[in-house]
Amino acid sequence: MYDVTVERVFPMINPTTAERLSLVAVGGYGRDELAPQSDIDLLFLLPYKQTPWGEQVVEYLLYLLWDLSLKVGYATRSVDSCIRYAREDMTIRTGLVESRYLWGDEDLYKELRQRFRDDIVANTGPEFVDEKLEERDLRHHRLGDSRYLVEPNLKEGKGGLRDLHTLYWIAKYLYPIDDIKELVELDVLTAAELRTFQRAEEFLWRVRCHVHYVAGRPEERLTFDIQTELAERMGYRDKAKTRGIESFMKQYYLVAKSVGSLTRIFCAFIEEKHKRTPRFRLPLIGLRRREVDGFMLEGSRLNVIDEKDFANDPIKMIRIFHLAQEKNYDIHPQALQLMVRARG
Structure with a gap:
């Protein structure tokens, strides 16, 4: 699609250095995680400010995606503006943490990644960790601050997917990793804890995909009216003493609890290794x-x-x-x- 657009629809006979464009995936698309009703988040990356050619290419590509009935969230920015916004906005900074090259000028994307590491990430690890954990705490408080709600939010709720994302963002910010598996080699997680992370992620994603199919929209809550159908879709059957829906919700709560345990382990590790201020700090009374x-x-x-x-x-x-x-x-x-x- 990109190649047809830049080579046949809007070809440049003698392009300047400003006529370059890189397609970058951000958000869930950047993590390679899309549910059936998820948006596709794109960054159209430019070397400098927008040019007429770049504007035409971006507009044409967006109309192609919209004609395919895709929901697209997008931003068009230069490398400099990405770095400037990342300094000021933690959401944009997080988006760049999980960004992924798709197509176009790969050198331009590599330039962004290098500048992001050098100008933003360097020496700001504790700040990023504190911001993400505070963001997590506020989110939990807003949604009930419990893993055991009768209609839990499996994305934003306590023990949900967003808590796993937070661990991933922090790990990727502090360590040069591309895969969560690399944390075992760095002695951040044990092999057993990695398996717990993977099982929790796999279960929550299966549930989320089923929720989207059942609801027909980007719904994230396990509401009463869909819990029974979800249990049936995921193979939880009624037994002599236990209903399928009860087994399903029990499994959900156990997974949410395991996510909480992983969070405590990971936060304890980064607090010690990166000398963060403890989340619940008591007065110092001695050093011996x-x-x-x-x-x-x-x-x-x-x-x-x-x-x-x-x-x-x-x-x-x-x-x-x-x-x-x-x-x-x-x-x-x-x-x-x-x-x-x-x-x-």
């Missing part, structure tokens, strides 16, 4: 390492003495919280990781 009631106090943070402590003695999971509350300590990120992993 010393043993306190069977735990190691490191500064103001309680940690385990041995990495197998929680696995060998699960009661310590309760004791560490009791001691933290009693003495006004923080809990060390490593202890949080080990706690979640010990629970399986």
